[in-house]
Amino acid sequence: MTEAEQPGKDLPGRDQPGRARADEAPDGRRSGAPGRAGKPGAGKSGAGRIGVADSGESASVGAASRESASGEPASGERGNSRESARLAVRKTYKLYIGGAFPRSESGRSYPVASSEGEFLANASKASRKDARDAVVAARKAFGGWSGATAYNRGQILYRIAEMLEGRRAQFAAELADTGAGRPGEAVDAAVDRLVWYAGWSDKITSVAGAANPVAGPYFNLSSPEPTGVVAVVAPDEPLLGLVSVIAPVIVTGNTCVVVASERAPLPAITLAEVLATSDLPGGVVNVLTGSVKELAPWLAAHMDVNAIDLTGVADAELAVTCEQAAAENLKRVLRPSDPDWSADPGVRRMTAFLETKTVWHPTGV
Amino acid sequence: MFEYAPAPESRDVVDVKSSYGLFIDGEFTDGAGAAFKTINPATEETLAEVAAASEADVDRAVRAARRAFGTWSAMPGSERAKYLFRIARIIQERSRELAVLETLDNGKPIREARDVDLPLVAAHFFYYAGWADKLGHAGYGPDPKPLGVAGQVIPWNFPLLMLAWKVAPALACGNTVVLKPAETTPLTALLFAEICRQADLPPGVVNIVTGAGETGAAVVNHPDVNKVAFTGSTEVGRLIARSVAGSGKKVTLELGGKAANIVFDDAAIDQAVEGIVDGIFFNQGHVCCAGSRLLVQESVADELLEALKRRLSRLRLGDPLDKNTDIGAINSAEQLARVRELSDIGEAEGAERWSPACELPGRGFWFPPTIFTGVAQSHRIARDEVFGPVLAMLTFRTPAEAVEKANNTPYGLSAGVWTEKGSRILWMADRLRAGVVWANTFNKFDPTSPFGGYKESGYGREGGRHGLEAYLDV
Structure with missing residues (x-):
């Protein structure tokens, strides 16, 4: 069977007290940086970027003022100091599969534009094969991640929040490019959401489980367990929405393959960089960019995917196609919705991807 | 007798x-x-x-x-x-x-x-x-x-x-x-x-x-x-x-289900035999959570099989209205045909079939309690839900192998574990991908206890x- 999981393998020493490895990550240096100067909305740099693409450094000057405190080398003109006339080193946006950043095996990409229509980057256009590779990576990671202690998973989610906080300016800028209003607040909300879910890791079992008073001499206990590999079609809310669909899936021990917002995929790949530096084992979250219409049905039909979150499927017909395909191996389906991402999420996004296991044992002497 | x-x-x-x-x-x-x-x-x-x-x-x-x-x-x-x-x-x-x-x-x-x-x-x-x-x-x-x-x-x-x-x-x-x-x-x-x-x-x-x-x-x-x-x-x-x-x-x-009933070498064999019988022959095996795959630790397989055969020879098949009857009728001609077909396939694929000497009534739909040994995981009797009184027996050596074999199915409704070692029960229960795990018991139900796959x-x-x-x- 494909479910060759080996649960219970501890993640040795990860993020345990006294092991400071994680905190030595290079991002840590930036977390205290006064990067807030670039408050969202404070400067749309789009015009500059397209300029960079076309004619070198000429346009980057305007953008630099906003970013001087950030020091992020991540995209386009950022990282240029005011006096520099050098050509920016841009970031190649690739996929995130099994903890690595491969290009699409198909060699395809698609241009991503800002909300004002300016070219930002060529994102990888993932193929069916990439989706399958991502499922393989997610399955491989499932045993270790679901077998990790809840405490450990909670710390790693908290670590993701720390890493995200440290890159606040970078994300605010990327969100501004997508046309998001109040991008800084969106980053703050995403960080807070991660912290909120981190705290759930060792509480959801108490809330969703039960001790059952059966009418007989038996000990009987129900506890929630992760469903397995979850395919997630992320909503078109490039950071807060994305974090709000990933965190509840993984905090309970599932692993996932996420299809990022097709319109605004770049923050998802930057989030993958955050995940990659957060002690999250490779394969727990895999991020695909590309066509939702192309990728979602493959994932919905994949026989080694246990559940699918269709939240981001805006096309009603596509949602029905996916739900029908999901029936083939009885995937758990979370149907499309358009929630208010700033509202209290409740526990439903966690319980949707949890199984209840009930264990019986006789009592006696 | x-x-x-x-x-x-x-x-x-x-x-x-x-x-x-x-x-x-x-x-x-x-x-x-x-x-x-x-x-x-x-x-x-x-x-x-x-x-x-x-x-x-x-x-x-x-x-x-x-x-x-x-x-x-x-x-x-x-x-x-x-x-x-x-x-x-x-x-x-x-x-x-x-x-x-x-x-x-x-x-x-x-x-x-x-x-x-x-x-x-x-x-x-x-x-x-x-x-x-x-x-x-x-x-x-x-x-x-x-x-x-x-x-x-x-x-x-x-x-x-x-x-x-x-x-x-x-x-x-x-x-x-x-x-x-x-x-x-x-x-x-x-x-x-x-x-x-x-x-x-x-x-x-x-x-x-x-x-x-x-x-x-x-x-x-x-x-x-x-x-x-x-x-x-x-x-x-x-x-x-x-x-x-x-x-x-x-x-x-x-x-549906294809539950593994896993017996370790330290299990109380007589109790395990009762549990195995209850697991697969209760209600003629017309139970979605039936323990239809018996996984026995190799060192006790012979002993267990012998005890199981002895127990099956004592089961009483016949008039369902008789208060002494253990095994009733198969529910329909259609279901009987399916049980027969899958059992025949079991034999054809090379597993060894055994039933106790058992007289079947002349009218009605009947199938004797049946055990298959020498079953490979690839056999259909080890994969398909028979939904009848048919048990497929396999063996294992280590707990990890037992988990692997038990989970080697697209189903995940129930599982059974028989061992006297508490830590092993919990270790197994953690790893079995099934909605109900019965440890040192089987086929128990209660309205307070969630059931599902x-x-x-x-x-x-x-x-x-x-x-x-x-x-x-x-």
Whole structure:
């Protein structure tokens, strides 16, 4: 069977007290940086970027003022100091599969534009094969991640929040490019959401489980367990929405393959960089960019995917196609919705991807 | 070996009518479909003729349920509770009658109908009756709402018990129901309809439409049904999941299984043998959570097999109404054909087949308890759900191998573990991908205990606080 999981393998020493490895990550240096100067909305740099693409450094000057405190080398003109006339080193946006950043095996990409229509980057256009590779990576990671202690998973989610906080300016800028209003607040909300879910890791079992008073001499206990590999079609809310669909899936021990917002995929790949530096084992979250219409049905039909979150499927017909395909191996389906991402999420996004296991044992002497 | 004198339960306690109608809006009515016969599988005698509901009949039933939903859902939970308590009491009062009718229509031994099915049916109504006015404390918000009309389709292996699992929580939460019993076992559901009338349950709250697959499809696909609950085969479960796609209906599915019953070398062998027998030969193996794959640690395999064969030789197969009977009739000719076919394939694929010397009655549908040894994981008897008294035995050496083999199935409904070592039980229970894990026991059920599968055994849980979620708009 494909479910060759080996649960219970501890993640040795990860993020345990006294092991400071994680905190030595290079991002840590930036977390205290006064990067807030670039408050969202404070400067749309789009015009500059397209300029960079076309004619070198000429346009980057305007953008630099906003970013001087950030020091992020991540995209386009950022990282240029005011006096520099050098050509920016841009970031190649690739996929995130099994903890690595491969290009699409198909060699395809698609241009991503800002909300004002300016070219930002060529994102990888993932193929069916990439989706399958991502499922393989997610399955491989499932045993270790679901077998990790809840405490450990909670710390790693908290670590993701720390890493995200440290890159606040970078994300605010990327969100501004997508046309998001109040991008800084969106980053703050995403960080807070991660912290909120981190705290759930060792509480959801108490809330969703039960001790059952059966009418007989038996000990009987129900506890929630992760469903397995979850395919997630992320909503078109490039950071807060994305974090709000990933965190509840993984905090309970599932692993996932996420299809990022097709319109605004770049923050998802930057989030993958955050995940990659957060002690999250490779394969727990895999991020695909590309066509939702192309990728979602493959994932919905994949026989080694246990559940699918269709939240981001805006096309009603596509949602029905996916739900029908999901029936083939009885995937758990979370149907499309358009929630208010700033509202209290409740526990439903966690319980949707949890199984209840009930264990019986006789009592006696 | 002792010979037992026959101890037949009298069938006079139940008055089987020659024909039955549909139960819609509190009345028994004719159906537009072609009436069908339900037979006693132990004798092949016709018990009654039963109306078949057409699409129009199902529509009538759904409309009745919709009308009743307004008052039923608005009724204080404490009042709904009292109706359910009443029903529970009447079931207890009429349990002997119901047990005999169940045995006649289903073929299961009266001992099981009387001692397992009926007590659990009554307990289920009692349990969910108590929830009706406490839903705000169930963890789904302060005032969770019902869904509306629930369309429910149930199987033939535990006809009345599956009805209870569906109807009790649905009603407690404030829904109304249209239920379709299995084509081969409609009679106890129709007697239940009479119980609803005795309880003065408002008309339309429970509607029962009998028929075959098309009737079930009409219930599932009716546009004014808000919730679909199905127990049955994975194959039909897939069809249902596919057909409700895009409808927004809430769905719970309790489907097939191929459970591993795992015996370690330190297990109490005699108790394990009882558990194995209970796991696969209870109810003729017509149990979705049956322990149909026996995984035995290699060092005790011979000893266990010998004890198991000895125990099987003592099982009594025959008249289901006889109180000494252990193994009753296979429910239908169709199911018997399937059990035979898969067993023949087992032999053809190279496994070794064994049954105790066992005389089968001349009439009716019968299959002897059967063990296959020398089974490979690739054999169909180790992969397909036989849904009959057929056990496939495999061996393992290490706990890790046992887990790997147990999980090597698209199903994930139940599993059993037999060992005297507590830490090993918990280690195994952690790793088995199944909704119910019975340790040093098997096939135990209780209304307080959630039941349901992982993977292709379906989704949703029945029983316990968890069972409420299926019938609440949460």
